[in-house]
Amino acid sequence: xxxxxxxxxxxxxxxxxxxxxxxxxxxxxxxxxxxxxxxxxxxxxxxxxxxxxxxxxxxxxxxxxxxxxxxxxxxxxxxxxxxxxxxxxxxxxxxxxxxxxxxxxxxxxxxx
Amino acid sequence: xxxxxxxxxxxxxxxxxxxxxxxxxxxxxxxxxxxxxxxxxxxxxxxxxxxxxxxxxxxxxxxxxxxxxxxxxxxxxxxxxxxxxxxxxxxxxxxxxxxxxxxxxxxxxxxxxx
Numbered sequence: 001x002x003x004x005x006x007x008x009x010x011x012x013x014x015x016x017x018x019x020x021x022x023x024x025x026x027x028x029x030x031x032x033x034x035x036x037x038x039x040x041x042x043x044x045x046x047x048x049x050x051x052x053x054x055x056x057x058x059x060x061x062x063x064x065x066x067x068x069x070x071x072x073x074x075x076x077x078x079x080x081x082x083x084x085x086x087x088x089x090x091x092x093x094x095x096x097x098x099x100x101x102x103x104x105x106x107x108x109x110x111x112x
Numbered sequence: 113x114x115x116x117x118x119x120x121x122x123x124x125x126x127x128x129x130x131x132x133x134x135x136x137x138x139x140x141x142x143x144x145x146x147x148x149x150x151x152x153x154x155x156x157x158x159x160x161x162x163x164x165x166x167x168x169x170x171x172x173x174x175x176x177x178x179x180x181x182x183x184x185x186x187x188x189x190x191x192x193x194x195x196x197x198x199x200x201x202x203x204x205x206x207x208x209x210x211x212x213x214x215x216x217x218x219x220x221x222x223x224x225x226x
Contacts, residue, residue: 045114051212055157
């Protein structure tokens with residue numbers, strides 16, 4: 001994989017549903033994996049920065065896992081709320097030069 | 113409020129105009145970045161500045177000219193742009209460009225070239 005790919009592109013869920021999305025990235029020369037949340041008309045906001053294989057991070061109802069050997073990360077949202085509606089971006093750093101390669105994002109809409 | 117402020121928020125310019133985008137952060141960060149998001153494309157890195165020195169130019173055309181007078185301010189000077197340069201331009205900062213710490217983004221400048 002030469003690019004960072006995210007799936008699905010968009011997702012509509014009902015309030016209270018749990019959901020997850022995938023980020024695939026080049027596994028060679030891996031340095032770090034970032035997740036950002038981007039609400040409409042606001043700035044992208046960092047959720048997690050992950051560096052270690054097998055790492056799992058959690059912030060409230062949102063958690064993420066990392067597999068650097070196979071080049072993927074999952075983002076989970078438990079009990080989705082309408083305020084979780086946003087675009088979720090992942091970005092891979094392949095070395096220490098801070099060249100973040102972004103995926104196209106997963107657009108999440110949570111219906112009340 | 114992320115601590116990174118961009119002005120203007122919206123800009124319409126003609127192809128012969130010269131304009132500048134401004135970014136400011138008072139987070140004590142030493143690295144600043146310009147990103148571009150064109151319609152239906154991922155965020156794309158344009159320039160990286162670390163301790164006021166440009167460390168990355170991601171093959172950006174010379175009609176985009178960055179300037180970093182100090183670690184808190186970053187400019188993007190624009191001249192003789194093309195309609196296809198219309199996009200959202202985002203500024204970001206981080207502790208420095210060699211660590212894996214999170215980036216803090218501004219809200220962006222929505223640029224339209226007519």
